[in-house]
Amino acid sequence: MLISCSANTSSKLIANSSGITDSLEFINYFKVKMPIIKTPVFKKDTFDISKSGAKGDGIFLNTKIINDAISKCSNNGGGVVSVPGGIWLTGPIYMKSNVNLHIKRDAILQFTKDKSQYKLIEGNWEGKPSVRNESPISGSDLENIAITGKGIIDGNGDVWRSVKKDKLTESQWKNLLKSGGLVGEDNKTWYPSASYLKGDKTENSSVLVAGKSLADYADMKDFFRPNLLVLTRCKKVLLEDVTFQNSPAWCLHPLMCEDLTLRGVYAKNPFYAQNGDGVDVESCKNVMIENSTFDVGDDGICIKSGRDADGRKRGMPTENLIARNNVVYHAHGGFVIGSEMSGGARNLFVYNNSFIGTDIGLRFKTTRGRGGVVEKIYISDINMKDIAGEAILFDMYYAAKDPVPLAGEIREAPKVQLIPVTEETPQFKDFHIRNISCDGASKAIFIRGLPEMNIDNIYLENLTIQANEGVELTEASNITIKNLNLLIAKSNPLISINNSKNISFDGLKSFTDIKPLMNISGDKTSGVQLSNSSISSSKDKITYSAGASSKALTIK
Template identity: 65%
Template sequence: MKRCLLIFASLVTISSVMAQVTLLPVPVPKFKKDTFNIVQFGAKSDGLFLNTKAINDAVNACSKNGGGVVLIPNGFWLTGPVVLQSNVNLYLSKNALLQFTADKTQFPLIESFWEGVAAARNQSPISATNATNIAITGAGIIDGNGDVWRAIKKDKLTETQWKAKLASGGVLSDDKKTWFPSASSLKGSITKDAGVLNGNKTAKDFEDIKDFLRPNLLVFTKCKNVLLDGVTFQNSPAWNLHPLMCENLTVRNVYAKNPWYAQNGDGIDIESCKNVLLENSTFDVGDDGICIKSGKDEEGRKRGMPTENVTVRNCVVYHAHGGFVIGSEMSGGAKNINVTNCTFIGTDIGLRFKTTRGRGGIVENIYCDNINMKDIVGEAILFDMYYMAKDPVPLAGEQRDAPKVELLPVTDATPQFKNFLVKNIVCDGAEKAVFIRGLPEMSIKNIAMENMVIKAKRGIICEEADGISFKNVQLIVAETNPVVAIQNSKNIAFDKLDYNSNADLLFSIKGVNCKAITVVNSDGSKAKAKVEFSAGATDKALMIK
């Protein structure tokens, strides 16, 4: 009993610390009222005229004049890349459509970043570097024309859609299962380290696979005092919104939209940013919805810029690989993040925390409160240190082998997840309620989960974890053999665990490293069998009181 009280005391300490995480308000940029209408710089809204020069001339003139508003009026505006400058608010009127051209030659290869490492990419449709006080606001639409860039898997389209895609041109992979928009794009898909700028390579070295190096729709790099407000960002070639190494970022009232089959079609990837507010926004995309990153592997660790001091609130995520996600490129770390009052409907995973060996980095002090979920395809809540760089839910007929479990030395490349509080969760429908999988050499540590009602096919699975508490958790699960599976984990505490009456097996305890698993204020008599021990686990590992 004394051991049990010590465990709960430590977990209460974690919860109280997390509940006290308070973040300062994020400064919002302010602008002069001077307005620069792109029409005055020669822009035409006929959907045919290329307005690249006119829009950039307006942006440059506005910035040189001390800043103000660059107005995109009502109309259909075709353009190439737009580069935002300091003190400029790019404002899109209602019924303004800023359409980026399908002519890929308008987007030169540049030295940039892709998935956390330095890489050659096509210039992003909208970008800014080292700018201060910038914004994109209004009620218009920005369309990245992503369909001309993206490869598409046959299994993600209906037969009619696939036939239409084939009729549009392009080329097929050797197995005929993936459509590519061009031979250059296909070649890039089979090129090792495509676009990676290592050694003496430059962007020019990748001209033969240019089409494969899809740009993110919006990339702001090393910018300060940034605002995105009210605009719809859609149909991105790769990621939709990518603030990188920015400070004082506010994103509100935006709609990020991509087809569900859009490969790498993330909603927003906040990478190595400090002081962030994301609120009142909607995401319906082809990859992760709201994602936190901080660089990949050794390059990310050398950058050493965590994403920190982040508030995400009042957001809705529809289709996405994950509703709120951290990783997998989190090598610079992530800390002090609050996610509250969000709804995930139809996402593959709800709360998704992913990494793998080689990343390094520490993810800590993460607070998630009042999250509603419905029709989650995979896990409602997932912590996984064996990320495989694949879609979280296998396609029909796809076979995946379980990762090989082996104990390796701890190095600076060993990632860490610790100090999370997840509370007030309601989920109606998921494959698994909670899935926690750490590494033998680095357990997932100090996760407190409170006040959860989850309806799922399977219950709780906990592998290689240390210091995990579940308090006031109700599971309504279709498969009850077991309700809770624990493998090689210690200091696992359950207080007020409720579950289906007449469940087949309440606990499966597996592995010689299982110990200090405690259960209080829970009715074990509702199950046909309370516990089953295997693979070296003994009854000394569990105490039910």
């Protein structure tokens, strides 16, 4: 459900949350409609697990007692299942409708290291059906559920993960080797078990093959790392104030859910946690992510909608999402769309967020084969500091690698070739981004589309960015950049434009004297405009190459 920005709806729009003034300013500027997100309501009946024989000593396995309490609560019309102070060791927990699992401030819900407690199931991984171990917390086709409280949920992820040597200090690597496991042939990756290693080295090991049973995958069981929390096709979901940490793979994975709220959540993973995303919102509708903190090993806040043919067949975009007042520390990206976006994404409203120490700030990624359309994206008032890579990145050549190359790593640019547009061709278009401040990045803006499908209709306004390098645009169309203020450390061309058309820079300002102002390349480049610039645009500051000519540029 969407509502317009009329005054009589503003109280509904901002119900149970802060930032009314900022939200209304956002709505009025972009002239957008915003979703109403319904939240669950519960009976006051409380089921304390300690009164049913559970023991918070970190040794006793409480799996049955906790699940019995959840079932009893749900069967009695719902209420609160309370986890009091203590360390509550448990195996997989199954959520039920009308239940609020409440973790007290001094409680740790600790999932067991015993992998035999987690059954192999037919699950979902990176947008495709696949073999997985069941998640520590899961639920399907539920309504009116919550996990709340200021306590900690720990997934014991270290017993599941492989670790790359390059991400650890020498001392950390030596200690890891002493803990057991084994090292791969390249001597650069540690594996927790031979079972994991076999799965890692087996092509398409997690693909569900017709005629095979789950038992046929048992010798690779350890490789199928579960996400810490998976909720599938659930309605009216609330995650509030809880710390979710140490996940085996993704931390929070709502899949095909509706009316989802994350408020005051802290998602925390080691920086070396491969696939250790904070939250992956996949094919969900009506979502609020606010006042939350992410410090993880992969993407922070990530929007997905299925992968390739499976995602297109599902055909469920992530839509009507608000992400505001969040902080992302270490992550591959602060706010991210893709790369599994085959079902599309639209009507995403992102504002008043801070990214500190992330690899990339705003990260939008896809690749050929995905298909899907990402559009109607509205972003405002983003603060960034110490960004290792790009402050703003659009890339249609995603290659499933860490966004920042390791020391000494050389990456070749992808081979550019024109191929026909099909249902497998992804699209990024209609993005509106304004009021961006970035104190430190490797590159200010990077936009790289496909020759057969340019990144199109991108509007950037009021950006102040300190970075090593400036702006690079390739295979982009209808890009408007207004009031861009740059403090650039290196004297590469401030702006590089390749095979792009209808590119407008209005109000460009540089705080440093950059002599190579602009390089225009490619015989397809046309309609570049530079107006109201504070930078001298004399001919010696503009170069042309690879078939481009001065006809491509107009200076006003």
